Amino acid sequence: MANLKGHILPGSFFILFGLWWSVKYSIKHISRTSKKNGHVQWNFKQVEVIEGAVKVGFTLIGILAEQFVPDGPHLYLYSGQPRSWVKLMNWQHSTMYLFFLISGAADIVTYSSTLMPVGLDRFMLGIALFVEGFLFQYHTSHRPMLDQHIHSMLLMAIFAGVASSFVQVFVHDNLILDLFAVSLALLQGTWFWQIGFVLYPPWGGPEWDLNDHSNTMFITMCFCWHYALAILITAMNYFLVHCYFKNYKRSNRQIGIGLSLRKQKNAHDPLLNESDEE
Amino acid sequence: MANLKGHILPGSFFILFGLWWSVKYSIKHISRTSKKNGHVQWNFKQVEVIEGAVKVGFTLIGILAEQFVPDGPHLYLYSGQPRSWVKLMNWQHSTMYLFFLISGAADIVTYSSTLMPVGLDRFMLGIALFVEGFLFQYHTSHRPMLDQHIHSMLLMAIFAGVASSFVQVFVHDNLILDLFAVSLALLQGTWFWQIGFVLYPPWGGPEWDLNDHSNTMFITMCFCWHYALAILITAMNYFLVHCYFKNYKRSNRQIGIGLSLRKQKNAHDPLLNESDEE
Amino acid sequence: MANLKGHILPGSFFILFGLWWSVKYSIKHISRTSKKNGHVQWNFKQVEVIEGAVKVGFTLIGILAEQFVPDGPHLYLYSGQPRSWVKLMNWQHSTMYLFFLISGAADIVTYSSTLMPVGLDRFMLGIALFVEGFLFQYHTSHRPMLDQHIHSMLLMAIFAGVASSFVQVFVHDNLILDLFAVSLALLQGTWFWQIGFVLYPPWGGPEWDLNDHSNTMFITMCFCWHYALAILITAMNYFLVHCYFKNYKRSNRQIGIGLSLRKQKNAHDPLLNESDEE
């Protein structure tokens, strides 16, 4: 997928998940704080299971697409005489999707049963991000300076995500850590877009000189701007959710956020069991 | 042991221990969870001591084999005029075995007395894995690209094991951490096999081109597949143990797992003391 | 700002903040210890908000100065035919200031409302320091040996600051950690001065031979001396604050430190709420 679309697509997924997580974690934290003050509770277990199912669905489509596009490997791993590998790039992308699929499955298992403790979902997300970064690392050797540089920034966003996920395995419900993970997902998403626009400029724009030192300097700085933007979006969403809840509390009327956010009614609520386990 | 057998053998040991640990940690966790619900308890101290003794036995055999095979060093470190080192490879393998022997001894000391706190066994396993990785690191310089690359993957599995062991010194009884360590043992085992099959293809198969870039790319991806397999095996074993215990609870009859898993009968049981200490 | 003034200025800011923090954390810790013994309490919330506002003010001035000095970019990012980047150095400095501005804003939000938990201020300071170090890292490639070496020492001070800030997100009110952060701020400040005096010797002194190995060796050692000095200053300030409070306790009279340190009067004091949250 060495083209603009091949960078826009994964970038959009990360941005979408980043936006959704910024809302989810904000609601989680605010409803947790309200709990102390004796207010309503939300049930997130079903939401998490649905999120896991969506991840499984998307990645399954991704794997099938990578395998069965016209110029895909069609599940052949090697062929020819002398034998050579078939479309390793597509196989690598399939492998990345596979681990995000496992991560989605872990979400479902963690939140739909008491089989595994909370934290497994974060651990598997960390593993999936690690595999993504690990495979990218051997992607860009022997390419021009700027190409390597711009991908090394991506690796930083990915491995920072790995680190934050692994810390989350042990530290639950830390708002700062959760919002950090959110901002890294947004950063990774917008940076995928940036890579696409730099390496495959659309609208017939002028090509970037991939060996110019000042371009490298600009890209380094640009990465910081992307992160400032990611922080801004995360902060905005948190603030909007906060205001919404404040208004809701004042008017004290029921809301229907849709999905399966329901008021907590009794002591057998799974969320309570969850908190007991922690 | 630069041949197929020399990679199959250590690989098999790691796979065996990985499988055994996946069962052990699953039983441990499930019996711990049952405890809260007022069910039976298992005594793992004797099992751990036996495990330590088995490790000491295996490694002792390993050291003796490395020293006294026909082309071994027979405990000579240097000889000849001018003096030169005798069979450094065998000495290095003996050294690795020595540290796993110390790890086994630490298991015995930790679980057969109250001399040392729990955690020493994990610490010494971490040291043993570190020494293994440390000695491997200087093994493969000046070799072809693919040979170095495939061994660097092994180092990743080893040092991830070191990290998880050191965290386990401080964090006891964390299921995710324990199963992570299990999956890394399985990964190391199957990857030893993979190295053997790549570098010394059996059945007169075609040799791998050790300087082909696409081979390197495939091996990188293959390492991820091995880890997906390790996760699958760990999850399967955990699930099987879970089902077994569920059935057992339902029928409420005594089971004899063999070994020395015995019902916990009184408050003076060492396992209780152990949990008190933590 | 590749001149003496361009290194003296940021250095002075870090020294100023380091000195201020050494006083602030000393008072915080000593009043915390006194609390146990049933003595007076100080309210630091307003002080922290003022500190944040000062940071926002300074960095805003910094950004404007970098943009609108006579040879600055005046907010133009690229120009000319063929297009080229305008004054990337100034843009990079503006970016650094921007993140310290965000850090100042985070201070204000953290301490003036209950919107975000304590720790956000340290986290954002860590991010700001990381961005500073990240941009510096690509600053000095292709320069003479000593220039690179002296900047790599600066990076060590910066990244040690990043690490200590991130640990502070999880570990609050640890005196050793707080004073470590203080000493790193002082180190960074005095080292900025050292860089200035080495690369742009004032008073027409002899130039340093930037490729002489013994100069590199001296600079390495000199960095350690700077840190010894930073430890000394931190220890001195802590000791002076300690003595001041001891005298104060003995005479048992009210003091007016100025700023907004006020005696804690009632249970609704925000500082109490803060400690409850932790």
Place this chain on the structure above:
Amino acid sequence: MANLKGHILPGSFFILFGLWWSVKYSIKHISRTSKKNGHVQWNFKQVEVIEGAVKVGFTLIGILAEQFVPDGPHLYLYSGQPRSWVKLMNWQHSTMYLFFLISGAADIVTYSSTLMPVGLDRFMLGIALFVEGFLFQYHTSHRPMLDQHIHSMLLMAIFAGVASSFVQVFVHDNLILDLFAVSLALLQGTWFWQIGFVLYPPWGGPEWDLNDHSNTMFITMCFCWHYALAILITAMNYFLVHCYFKNYKRSNRQIGIGLSLRKQKNAHDPLLNESDEE
């Protein structure tokens, strides 16, 4: 001090301190465990203060010796026309001693007053070890392969010591961590000896070929043997102290270990205050 004596001397100091610490931490842990069972307590505060004073004394002698030996710098930093640095090697060693002196002073402050919390002593030891490693790192570039390699092993022992010291700042009274620090001190000591004997073989022995690959392989393995030895010595000392206390408890008679180990008599004992603070 590029001779045999210059490596034997610091090595001996680390071995001495390692042996002493192995006894100190063993007594500390065993008396802590006995406390729970209602037995005697020892007062370690005075011992720690004396240890700090000894460190200050030794390092002061070290600094003076490095400065005022016949071919030392006699406190001159630069001289000559054109100006050049005077005896940088001696200045570097003085700097290392200076930080161990600060560490000794921190020991005294930590244990003789309540000014600073426990943990400062470990933190400053970590800083001192870091400075030692930091200065060594730029010591051996441009030297033969084996010389660099054997010093890089030393750096591993030093930086592992830094890491364990920094963890000890947060984790007090963890026996495994304490004994790990002990074993690293012993390792550093014996490895200093090994470096001396390899680079400056005494008794007119044959010189080592510093560019022979098999020598490098042997030294790597030899480092592991040194660590096995360090583990053995640590375990032996712990076991001997354990046996001594067991006998003591059985006979229930007073012992006079000398130094200032005294029975804890009353609630105002500083050791109690210390445990309260933690």
